Amino acid sequence: MTSSARPTTPGEIREDVLVLAHNYVRREVQDYADVVGDSLELAQAAVESEKPYLVVAGVDFMAETAAILNPGKCVVHPEPLARCSMAARLSVAELERARARHPGVPVVAYVNSSAAVEAVSDICCTSANAVRVVESLDVPRVIFAPDRNLAAYVAAQTGVEVISVPAFGCCPTHQALSKSDLEDLICIHPKAEVMVHPETSPAVQALAHFVGSTSAMLRRVRETDATTVIVGTDISILYRMRRLAPDKVLVPASHLMACPDMRMVTLDLVRKAVQTREPVVRVDPAVANGAHRALERMLSVDRDGMRPTSPQRDLPSVGPLPAPLGTGARP
Ligand code: SF4
Incomplete structure (x- = not known):
């Protein structure tokens, strides 16, 4: 995560604005931002900031997360059409059907989900803390939405049975x-x-x-x-x-x-959002309450982004490979 004084254009007022940019946005937007990081780092920076305006240079769920965690701040999303296509593939109805099929099994929602999906989940996670979050539940099975690949990674790292919803959800x-x-x-x-x-x-x-x-x-x-x-x-x-x-x-x-969704967030749109403080992100209060509970529960779990890959994994045969390189290295 980076944070430092950033360039402004003449007449631009941004002392009361924190510009947050995801690692996947365009390089010029990263240069312009006050903070650059992953989803968890951006959420934490948004909460820690005392500035009343947050401009989120990322996709829709990131702006929603900032708004839900900061009800007293004005959150602006420069390009509302920048919507995570993986998150858009999971509906609340599909997740609730999965809950009905697996009564009593907790639901873990990757933050790359809509606020409505988070609101009907038990806890959220990011890719940085997904393993830690699932371990914190201390249960044999979880429902995990909406990325089957992250779900499989979590299952391999924790030994917890992970039911992926939707079955074929993934980031294109x-x-x-x-x-x-x-x-x-x-x-x-x-x-x-x-x-x-x-x-x-x-x-x-x-x-x-x-x-x-x-x-x-x-x-x-x-x-x-x-x-x-x-x-x-x-x-x-x-x-x-x-x-x-x-x-x-x-x-x-x-x-x-x-990611085409991330690339929709251009520097011109971010500058305009800083100047106009629009478009403002609005989340239905009932949805925000439910999602806030799941997000706050996630933030209470320690981050564990440096967990090594499983030492039990069978090695593929793909030709010469380097020797082990330390933490996270292939055994
Ligand atoms: S489509 Fe993939 S890369 Fe793009 S915002 Fe969604 S999860 Fe991230």
């Missing part, structure tokens, strides 16, 4: 990275460390030395001894990675990994 940006494409890249860069986001498929995760949230990947890229790193998440993160680790050769796992 991360699903775009195929196992065969990654295998080809590993053959080209046999000594590279492979790091991927847990929203990638289990087959892709099985090829990686490190699986973690964007914040965990940003820490890892500085710590690894590898000189070349294959990065399996939205390519916009490479901008920040290159500044954090200028000595590393960073190879995008796929140029298809570019």
